[in-house]
Every structure is written in structure tokens, then in C-alpha cells.
Amino acid sequence: VLALSFGVYGLMHKTAALGALEGLTLETLILAPLAAGGLLWWSQDGSMAGQTAVDWAWLIGTGPVTAGTLLLFAAGARR
Numbered sequence: 001v002l003a004l005s006f007g008v009y010g011l012m013h014k015t016a017a018l019g020a021l022e023g024l025t026l027e028t029l030i031l032a033p034l035a036a037g038g039l040l041w042w043s044q045d046g047s048m049a050g051q052t053a054v055d056w057a058w059l060i061g062t063g064p065v066t067a068g069t070l071l072l073f074a075a076g077a078r079r
Contacts, residue, residue, distance in 0.1 A: 024074055
């Protein structure tokens, strides 16, 4: 499943008429509401309670790292 989804993701980026930054922006706009909904869901049932400041720092820090990786992948997939 992982290999198939990654392959489809790469194919979509290679055939899309968008640049790397534009593609990442579109992906973010599509997925941000889903992510926000998941965070709201988990915050309501207490799943996110009890996390330390270090846990939150690691969680927040993964955002820029992931965005950078996706941006580099999208730029490489276009070549």
C-alpha cells in the first residue's frame, strides 16, 4: 500500500503542470482541513492531553522538516 501510494504521488507530481512550490501549496490547502479536523477530534476525547512541552516541540518541529522534504521531492520529480 505504501509503495503504491508513493508511486501514484510521484506520478501525479511528474505529470502536473504546477511547480514544486505551487504543488505543495495545493496539497497543503487540500489536506489542512482534514488535519485540523483530526486534531479537533483527538483533542475532544482527551488523546492529546498529558503531552509534555518537549513532545509538542517535536511535533511542531516536524512540520518544517516535512515541508522541506516534500518541496525537494516535488522539485526532483519534475526533472
